[in-house]
Amino acid sequence: MDVILIPGFWLDASSWQRVTPVLAETGHRLHPVTLPGLESADAGRSGIGLAEHIAAVVGLVDELEGPVVLVGHSGGGSIAHGVVDARPERIAKVVYVDAGPPADGDVINAELPVVGDEVPLPDWSEFMAEDLVDLDDELRAEFRARAIPEPVGVARDAIVLTDARRYDVPIAIIACEFPSAMLREAVAAGQPWVSELARVRDVEYVDLPTGHWPQFTKPVQLGQAIASVLPNS
Template sequence: MSSITYVLVHGAFSTAAAWGPVARDLALRGHRVVAVDLPGHGLDARDTGMVGVSTADDVAAVTAVVRAVDGPVVLVGHSRGGLTVTAVANAVPERLAHVVYVSAWCCVVGGPSVYASVAPSALDRLAPRLLTADPAEVAELRVDFRTTDPEALDALQDALLADGSRTELLAMLATMDGRESLAVDEAMVTVDPDRWGRVPRTYVRLGGDRALMPALQDRFVADSEAVGLPFRVVDLASSHLGVQLRPGPLVDVLTGLPS
C-alpha cells in the first residue's frame, strides 16, 4: 500500500496533534500521512473561535486535502470526525480507497439528532462542570480542558483514558482546543447510499470507550448493515484516546486494510 496516503481527521475539541503517534508510526512503516486541522482548530485557529464555522467548512478543508493527494486515499475519522468523513465520502467517493471510522460517528438513517439518545456518553454528565459559557449566548461550545479540579479530572480520565495514566491524560488535554462548533448540517453528514456506499469501509470498535459508548458504535454498524452496506468491523480493547496514544494496534489495522 505504498501508494496510499492516509488522511486523518480529528474529533470534537481536538486537533491534528492528537494523531501524532499514529502519524509517526505510519510514516516509520513507509507510508504517506496527513493529519488535518479542521477549520478553527489547532494551527487553523481564529480570533472568532468556532463562531460561523460550519460542516461545509470542515468538508471543504478535508476535500481540498483529498483532492491534492496524488493517488488513492484512506480517510480516517475519530469520534466526531466521522461526521466529516461521511460528508467527504458523499462528496468525492471516487477519490477514496477506503474510509475508516475509529469509534466515530456514522449517521446512516438520519443525522446526529436521531442517535443522540442511544447511549449517553460519560462526558454528558461532566459537561456542566467544564462549560465556561452558555452555548446559546456565545454560539459555540466553550470548555475548560485546563481544569485543576480533581473530581473533573477523575471524570475525564474515566471517560477518555481509563486505560492510561494521569500524566498521559494531561498531555492529551494540553493538545485540545477549548472551543467547538455548535453547527452540524444533518443532511450533509448522513450517509448517501449511492455515493458513500461505493467506498470500502471499516469500523474500528473500541470496547473500552466511555466517550462514544460501544452501544452507540454498535448502532452505527447495525444501521449500516440494515441498509445493505455493512462494515468490516475490527474490535480493539481501548479507551477513546488510548487508541491514539498507543497506536500499534490501530496502525496494524490501517496498514492491513483489504484492497
C-alpha cells in the same frame, strides 16, 4: 496512496504524532489535518460548522491525485463520512476509529456543554467510564493541556448526505471502548443508531480494547490496527 488522518473533538493534527511513525512504515503518504477553528485556543470559531469541516477535507482530497483513504477518530468519523458522500469516486476506504458512519440528519453530539460559540473540553466526570479506560492522570493532563475548544456548529449541525454511492466505499471500524461484537449484534437487530452502518456493503472490524482516545492510550497498537486495514496500493 494518500491517507488523511482526521482528529476527533478538541484535537489538531499533532494528536496523531505517536501513531504516524507506525503508519509511515507502510509507505503510504500521511496527511494529518487540523480543522478550521482548531488552529489554536485563540482561533476564531464563530460561523464554523460541520459543513465547513467537511469542505476543508474535501478540499484536501481535491488537491491530491488518485485514490485516498480517510481515517476519522470519534467526531472525525462523521466528517470522513461527509467527505465520502461528497467524493465517493475518490475514496478507496474509510477507517473509523471508535466511530462509525452517521445517517443523514444525525448530529455528532448536541449534549456537550457550550460556552459562547464553542465547546470546551468538559470535566472528566462528564464522560462515561468506558471513554476513560487507560487514560491515566498523566495522559489526562496532556490531553487537557493540548485541548482546543470545538466550534459549536460542528457538534450540533445535522449532517446532510445525498449520494448513495457512499455505501459502495469499503470501511473498517476499529472498535475500542465497546467490542465489535456489540456493533455486529446491533446491525443484526436493526438498531436505529447503526442504520447507516448496516447499509455499507463492505465492512471490516478490528478490536483494539481501550478507551475512546487510543491515539493517547495505545498509539502503537492503533497505528498497527490502521495499517492492517489499509489498501495495498
